[in-house]
Amino acid sequence: MRWRQWNGWIRTHRLLLFNALFWLVIGLDAFATTWGWAQLTIQPESGVVLMLFWAIPGFLFCAWMQRRFLCNPGWSVLRSRRRTVILLVSMVLFVSLLIGVAHGLMRLLPISADQYASTDLQFAAKTWIVYGGMILRLLIWAGFFLLFLNARDLQHSEVRRGQQEKALVSAQLRFLTSAFQPHFLLNGLTAIASCRHDPDAVQEGSNALADYLRYTIAKPELLEPLQLQLDALEGYIGVQELRFAERFRSEFMVDKDVLQLQVPRFLLQPLVENAFKHGSPGFDGLLRIQVRCRCEGQRLILSVANTGCWQGSHGGGYGLEAIRQQLDLFYGSAATLRVSNNDDLTYVTVELPVRQGQLSHA
Known part of the structure; x- marks a missing residue:
């Protein structure tokens, strides 16, 4: 009985669980990437901060997008092409904003001015690498999410068509009875x-x-x-x-x-x-x-x-x-x-x- 309850809860919140797992992996990847910047001497505490900085906003952003597309009446009826455009534009704006904030926060990390001066070009280059990497990761998430939405639309369409055909048969029987x-x-x-x-x-x-x-x-x-x-x-x-x-x-x-x-x-x-x-x-x-x-x-x-x-x-x-x-x-x-x-x-x-x-x- 308890397993059925857990199974039902998992099915109900499967998108939220997928979202949390996805951004947990992204956060760990950001932590590993931070440690891999050989030019910068970053303390472990700062790496944890960056990990949380990527994971938490990303999770909240994707959870918000999921809620908008699944629960908002105006968004849930959007056609597939328009839905894809809105999702892609939102992701680009989100990552751009996050990168901008990240630049500001990097100034607060325990990094000396000499290190900033000597690694400025490398830092900028790696920033664009991180930017592209985040876009790529979000595209992977968006691909899974759009696949889920299309599968849901197809299922709803089949159910609604079955209901329409049933209603048509009922209407025809009523019409024949009347005639x-x-x-x-x-x-x-x-x-x-x-x-x-x-x-x-x-x-x-x-x-x-x-x-x-x-x-x-x-x-x-x-x-x-x-x-x-x-x-x-x-x-x-x-x-x-x-x-x-x-x-x-x-x-x-x-x-x-x-x-x-x-x-x-x-x-x-x-x-x-x-x-x-x-x-x-x-x-x-x-x-x-x-x-x-x-x-x-x-x-x-x-x-x-x-x-x-x-x-x-x-x-x-x-x-x-x-x-x-x-x-x-x-x-x-x-x-x-x-x-x-x-x-x-x-x-x-x-x-x-x-x-x-x-x-x-x-």
């Missing part, structure tokens, strides 16, 4: 049958129902162009228009530059389904639903508005909660979903980050 619920098919077929004296309406309703069902059973992808969801949504609304007849109006306001943006599958339809389920007719007796898709800066904004106020403590029920979970898996805290009421209308708004370069190719 093939007896009351939905019955209402759709009944609405089509009620138009039997209007062949054009029957054909239009049948095509809308077929398009919608075809989308629900298509091969699922984690992300898809927004255009596909809007096409399927038109089929869904087309069936509902037959059902509600003159008691329903819909409106689409979609910017052309967002049609090819990639969004999670089954994102829009549950929002519209909630509008039908919880919405109510307005003052003119019509249930109105408006779908709006636009970009503001690097944010994609999807909004579904309906007449009537249905915001409750659960913010739209199970359907919207499932979408919140889906957004969290794909985007984390970068995506938001909110429900609001204004002027006898209910708005469900989803905001997603747009990846760099998507808008220019949309």
Whole structure:
């Protein structure tokens, strides 16, 4: 039992232990190097001071970098290339500062003025050797640390992709259940049958129902162009228009530059389904639903508005909660979903980050 506790502690603090061991070796190496300077007569106490001078700041610097990259939300999401540049620049600045301080401290060591004068060139040359040596040692440490970060990112990516695929399957099952619920098919077929004296309406309703069902059973992808969801949504609304007849109006306001943006599958339809389920007719007796898709800066904004106020403590029920979970898996805290009421209308708004370069190719 105690071994398991120790093993767990070691796994949790393995980077800190590696850092301490690494800088212990660096400190001993600095002590040995100091004793190897034949031109300088340095007391053992001064060698110990130099050893601690290298090891302790180096350990604290690397521990700070580890904490920043692993615990700080802004640093932990940096891409590999930017992370490497920041790490290398920080190391150069750290070693430069340390060398500068070391020059000042060397003046405090028990070395005579004659020794400084006679060994000035050798001292400067060996300083640059130490500088390069420290940079090399830090590069070795950085290599191990970046390797660990990349391995961690790969592991997190695989875990997150597995969660996304699981969420996609769950969303598809929920979507299929909604699409093939007896009351939905019955209402759709009944609405089509009620138009039997209007062949054009029957054909239009049948095509809308077929398009919608075809989308629900298509091969699922984690992300898809927004255009596909809007096409399927038109089929869904087309069936509902037959059902509600003159008691329903819909409106689409979609910017052309967002049609090819990639969004999670089954994102829009549950929002519209909630509008039908919880919405109510307005003052003119019509249930109105408006779908709006636009970009503001690097944010994609999807909004579904309906007449009537249905915001409750659960913010739209199970359907919207499932979408919140889906957004969290794909985007984390970068995506938001909110429900609001204004002027006898209910708005469900989803905001997603747009990846760099998507808008220019949309």
